[in-house]
Amino acid sequence: MSFLVTKNNKTFKLKDIPSLDINTFRDQIIKECKNNKRIVSFFCEKLEKFVILYAILASDEESKLYISSTLFKNEKSYPSITQEIQSFHLFEREFYEETGILPENHPFLKPVRYSKDRFDQNQKIEDYPFFKIEGKSIHEVGVGPVHAGIIEPGHFRFNCHGENIDHLEIQLGYQHRNIEKLFIQNQSSFYNLMILAESIAGDSTIANGLAFTHSIEALTNTNISRKSQSIRGIALELERSAMHIGDLSAICGDVAFLFGNSVFGAIRTLVINTLLKICGNRFGKGLLRVGGVNYDIDTNLNQEIKKTLNKVSKDVAGIADIMFSSPSVCERLEKTGIVDFDTAKKIGLVGMAGRASGINYDVRYNHPFGIYNYYPLYVLKLEGGDVFARSYIRYMEIMHSINFILEQLDSFPDYDLMTKEVGSIAKDSMVVSMVEGFRGEIVHSVITDNKGNICRYKIKDPSFNNWFGLAMAVRDNEISDFPLCNKSFNLSYCGFDL
């Protein structure tokens, strides 16, 4: 057996994970990835005398996860997997940055986020080794880390030929707070970790919060009441629709369709204020807790939310109709920033950006969790892979989410517990929790030691997969279309930098 076969949110013992020698480990991963499996997470645990490297692959059709590991004692290098399977490129760079174990023949072994615990403390964020190109009409544009608007910090380096972008290099790490380590430091109570999980990325408060609670609930073997699951699902879909509506507003702003910018902006306020009415925070902070939720939805609130969402749904349809039928808008969106299906597959795009390029994958459908076990959603996808597709799919997902919420509110159980007692954490175990946030697949992998303490907490944001997609999208586009391409992905800096 080269892999342990398991599922989303299922606890298993560490001793059941096969430990292979590096060559077999590598060969098996390459074989499985060529056989339609996909990388979900790839991370190491640094122990005193050795380093354990875990690989988690997914078989989406079967709803299964494949887990394997290998041990590094004194070995200082191994042949990189990226040479064969390109979607590993950032994962192997991260592994190298943290341990100094060299993936040989990696095509661009550059720093990832200048993490606090990097092996080479001499590397400084101001010395990032950018690619250079030279020649007639060639120039470079550097932007950031402080950008023009209110955005998170990151540096973009454009290699241009006239107006044309030949290559974009994205350098991140400015938001690095070493949050994974805080999960180890703060574990005196689950509640502390809950709040920490909510602060990984504020735009995905609910999604990250859910990945955290699911993992702890799996490790403590806690079942959640139907009602709590319903409220969690409602919150996750509210977050998704609010963010998508906000992004459509920003996209309208970038193509100077200011009417759309204002109308979508006003609708977003309605949606996040609905979260405020449920839990007292516009981003859903404070709603979730391990074992359930903190706030109920009573009959009055239920009616009120339905009324609001019916209005939201009508308003979104009205303005989206105008936006997507306006020639001056479509002219900017169509055929801009294309990531075709093959490229998307090769670099491992996930989430809504992947689905806009035709990738048929949604955690809610392929690895269902919580309420989606009982109310399955179907996968929405488009083929174009351009800014238009990434905008239109947002519109489709907003409508889909609102219908889902309305369905939940109609069948809302008004009996049932809000929270359940939580037991103690399983020892020497591991769990992988995947949630579909508005950008895509969020993965939290948690490992516990022989005392039942968390000894490794690994977070993977969908932005980790997708930033490279943005770099591919802008190639051979005009530099003036960069903001538009960027908004169509709307990736997270803090989710990436951790």
Added chain:
Amino acid sequence: MLNFFKVRINHGSQAIKDIKKATVNDMHRGFPVVDEAFCLEKCEDCINCCPTGAISKSPLSLDIGKCVFCGECERLCKNKAIQFTNYHKISTTDRQNLIINKKLSYDDFNNNSIKIRKDIIKIFKRSLKIRQVSCGGCNACEMELNACSNVNFDMGRFGIDIVASPRHSDCILITGPITENMADALEDTYQCSPNPKIVILAGSCAISGGMFAKSNAINREFLAKYKIDLYIPGCPVHPLTVINGILGLLGR
């Protein structure tokens, strides 16, 4: 075309007419009322549950510069010694004011929360151009600051704008705990902005480090070097807290 007019009429006018009188939904956790009289002697439930160590006893006090407004202390306190209200005007010019250690009503708090400064009013009263610098944190504060300029809150009507370059700015507004990786860029931005200038901290991350106060990857030296003119608490900051706080600072 007809559809366009329908949507336009339906959209109507969205701006909140009177920003100063506007209120937030009852569920919002804003100013906390802390009443030691109800506090049981041996109980330390609130202190133990608080993820940021914002609460201490004798006297019972809650530091809203550290608090992330999660509401757990309020939920746990059987005697209701800590109760959050939806009152949102909680910005202040003095860090000490954020430590709520006696039973204060909003009015008590509000009366001394903003110290009017002639030097600021003289130069910036009618217009303030802000350069925002995001230094860690979770991006929720940034989204709320963006919301300040949307059609609902429309901060621009007061002459308060976010500008693209520090060269055009009168004010550096910081969010996030200030990561080590961002510390130099923040210093550079500050230096690029012309004098005289104002420094504002927004969100519990910026004010105290918030949830990241114990992180080994942050560097808060900047704050020891320069004077801070306004503290805007929240996690994230509410747009009404931001706008009213800045208006207060400008003496309006």
